[in-house]
Amino acid sequence: MAARPSNPLALAVLVLLAEQPMHPYQMSATLKERRKEDSIKINYGSLYSVVDMLEKRGLIEARETLREGNRPERTIYAITAAGRGLMVEWLADLLSTPVKEFPQFEAALSLMAALPPDRVISLLEQRLGSQRASFEHGQGLLDGVQAAGMPRLFMIEHEFEQAILAAEIAFLVALLDDLKSGTFGGLDGWRRMHELLADGMSFEETWSTIRDEFSEEYAWIHEMNSTD
Numbered sequence: 001m002a003a004r005p006s007n008p009l010a011l012a013v014l015v016l017l018a019e020q021p022m023h024p025y026q027m028s029a030t031l032k033e034r035r036k037e038d039s040i041k042i043n044y045g046s047l048y049s050v051v052d053m054l055e056k057r058g059l060i061e062a063r064e065t066l067r068e069g070n071r072p073e074r075t076i077y078a079i080t081a082a083g084r085g086l087m088v089e090w091l092a093d094l095l096s097t098p099v100k101e102f103p104q105f106e107a108a109l110s111l112m113a114a115l116p117p118d119r120v121i122s123l124l125e126q127r128l129g130s131q132r133a134s135f136e137h138g139q140g141l142l143d144g145v146q147a148a149g150m151p152r153l154f155m156i157e158h159e160f161e162q163a164i165l166a167a168e169i170a171f172l173v174a175l176l177d178d179l180k181s182g183t184f185g186g187l188d189g190w191r192r193m194h195e196l197l198a199d200g201m202s203f204e205e206t207w208s209t210i211r212d213e214f215s216e217e218y219a220w221i222h223e224m225n226s227t228d
Helices: 008-019 024-033 044-056 081-096 104-114 117-147 156-181 187-198 203-213 219-227
Strands: 060-066 074-079
Touching: 008 024, 008 044, 008 060, 008 074, 008 081, 024 044, 024 074, 044 060, 074 081, 117 156, 117 187, 187 203
Parallel strands: none
Antiparallel strands: 060 074
16 A cells, blocks of 8 residues: 555545546635635645645556646546555544644643733633634534535534534633633642743742742642652
8 A cells, every 4th residue: 555645635636536537726626616625725736736746656647638728738637546545544544543633722722821821811712702703604604504405424524613613612611711710720820920920030930939839739740750
């Protein structure tokens, strides 16, 4: 089996060519018509790079080159047996096997202590408003296509997107409630840290002061260090 590319756009191209031979412009138009750009990052330049890569790996092949009037030549590609086999294996693996992904919001949450709590609250409120608007917009689109009779098969990725949005909205609401009510663990030390930093204390001195002032809350640091 050929080595698997890492770009989901490559899988989309293989799926399209499994339906019928196409030229890149038709691939791009079909993906946009089916609103796949909501789930897969698509631009015409990267599409040509993906097509070139797939051809070099023997996963697709050029069938013919056409010219219509004054338009540029368009090469029609078809999937190969190796490409079809890889497509099936790749799609099956993605559907069945969870993998660790690294969302940017998750990274930001892991580093949010670098900002003062009140600033974080304001930013999270801003994000919550945006995500609620996105959810309402997405739900309107889903309701519209459902009313038009579109089979669920062709909008299942948008259902997933809505589920993820709903989960994040619930998470943000709960997190903001904890931050605003003061029940968020470590909040007092976090707030005190930024007060000391604002007064000009170095980070090393600030961290030492926090561990002394909130010794019980930060006892776990000493326990971790003692087990190293």
